Amino acid sequence: MKRLSIKKPEQVKRQIMEYLNSSQELKFSHKLHGILLLLESENTNCSEVSRTYGNTPQALTGWVHKLNAGEGGNIEVLRDKLKPGRHPRLSKAQIQIIKYALEKSPKRAGMDSSNWDGKTLSAFLIKKYGIHLKIRMCQRWLQKLKQGNDGAFPPGE
Numbered sequence: 001m002k003r004l005s006i007k008k009p010e011q012v013k014r015q016i017m018e019y020l021n022s023s024q025e026l027k028f029s030h031k032l033h034g035i036l037l038l039l040e041s042e043n044t045n046c047s048e049v050s051r052t053y054g055n056t057p058q059a060l061t062g063w064v065h066k067l068n069a070g071e072g073g074n075i076e077v078l079r080d081k082l083k084p085g086r087h088p089r090l091s092k093a094q095i096q097i098i099k100y101a102l103e104k105s106p107k108r109a110g111m112d113s114s115n116w117d118g119k120t121l122s123a124f125l126i127k128k129y130g131i132h133l134k135i136r137m138c139q140r141w142l143q144k145l146k147q148g149n150d151g152a153f154p155p156g157e
Contacts, residue, residue, distance in 0.1 A: 017054050024080055031063050031078045038064065089131055098124075099145055116142060 006012055020030045030053065037049045038060070046057040046064070053060070066077050090098070098121075106113045106120050110127065113120040118139035125131045125138070133141070
C-alpha cells in the first residue's frame with residue numbers, strides 16, 4: 001500500500017502540538033500515548049517515540065521513570081501537579097464589601113464621583129484598604145462583578 005502524505009506536515013504537526021499543550025488533560029493524554037508506543041513494540045526506543053511526539057528523549061525517559069516509581073504502575077503519577085500561581089490582592093471578604101458598595105452610589109461610599117468607573121474604584125480601594133490597583137484592572141473587576149463572577153482573576157491579571 002502506498003504511504004499517505006500530508007500537505008504542509010510541519011504546520012500540521014505544530015498545530016497538533018499546540019493543541020496537545022492547551023490543557024492539562026491533553027498533556028496527560030499525550031504522555032499516555034507516548035508510553036503506549038513504547039509498550040507496543042520492543043524495537044521502539046525513547047528517541048524514536050520522542051521524535052514522533054515532538055518531545056526530548058529525556059522527557060519520555062522521565063515519564064517512564066515516574067511511572068515505574070509510582071504506586072504499582074498507576075498512570076495518575078503522570079499528571080502534572082497544579083501550580084499555585086499568584087495570591088489574589090483582594091480577599092473574598094473585601095470582594096463582598098466591594099460588591100455591596102457597587103450596589104450603592106459612590107457618594108454613599110465616600111467618593112466624589114456620581115458613577116462607578118475604574119478610576120473611582122481604584123481610589124476607593126486605596127482609601128478603604130490601601131490597595132493600589134491600576135484603573136484598567138479596576139475596570140476588569142467592575143465588569144467581572146457586574147457579570148456576577150467574583151472569583152480571582154488568572155495569574156498575571
